[in-house]
Amino acid sequence: MRWDGLFADLEAQLAHGRWQDTETEAAELTRGERASIVLADRLRGAIGAPLTVMLEDGQRLQLTVSTVGSSWIGGSDRSGSLVLNLDAVAAIDSPLSVTTPESSPGRRHLGIGSLYRSLSRARAGVLVSGRDGRVLGEGTIDRVGLDHLDLAVHPRDEQRRGRNVRGLRVIPYGAIHLVRSAHTSSV
Template sequence: MRWDGLFADLEAQLAHGRWQDTEAEAAELTRGERASVALADRLRGALGAPLTVLLIDGQRLQLSVSTVGSSWVGGSDRTGSLVLNLDAVAAIDSPLPVTAPQDSPGRRNLGVGFLYRSLSRARAGVVVSGLEGRVLGEGTIDRVGLDHLDLAVHPRDEQRRGRNVRGLRVIPYGAIHLVRSAHASSV
């Protein structure tokens, strides 16, 4: 009879040990899963939400997220529409979902070149900012390459016409941190 109690106690200890192993394994799987979630994926889960974003140049944006690509986020702030290179983000002072809803692979992998080509087709006036918040140019995106764009430089309040264009500036994507709608960028 005493052996029955001993065996029952051993079984209980083994069951408890297996449960602890299962809990530890689940925790490790959760950590591993979270390690595979990119910032863009978390931002995708914040579509429509207001975010406070601190840029590496010290600017603080109050941004409402409308779309997210593989390396950029599009949205608006109090001055209008903008596209932000994720490399320009120093911190986000807003809670983000730990995981984001699944998105189509094509949409999830949209590079910033796709977006710049869309702005070029629309002949949208833009103000392009780089490191330290410096304006790299204002005008209209004429051509978009694999890793750079050609900006027809003209005043933001003028249409892209031959007589208004002051020059052509080639800007590598890596130098671009923020692109704003020219008509809303007069602040």
């Protein structure tokens, strides 16, 4: 009868070993799945939520996320609407615990150029800030290339009219970290 106890003990050890193998495999699969998550998907899970974002220049923005592209975040803060280049983000003070992959293949590949083209079509007055926090220009986006945009320089709270335009500035996307909407003034 002593053999029965030995066999039961061996069976228990085998079952425990299989469970450990299953746990190890599950942990490895979880790590592999996490390794494929991109920041944009985590930010998409925060749509509608307030975030604190630290930019490369040390500036901290408190914004509410409204849309997320493959390389940019759209949202608003106390000053109005804005678009952030994800490359300019140094840190985000939020756990970003929900992951929401983009379900549309077409939208998944919309880069920041598509957003700039939309702003250009809308003739929206904008303020463009560079990576060091300096203002690169304010006015209206006239043309959008593959890796740069042309900004008609004028006060962003004025219409783009010939008399208001002070020049044309070509700005590479890589130099831009933030684009803000025009302030609306109440008279």
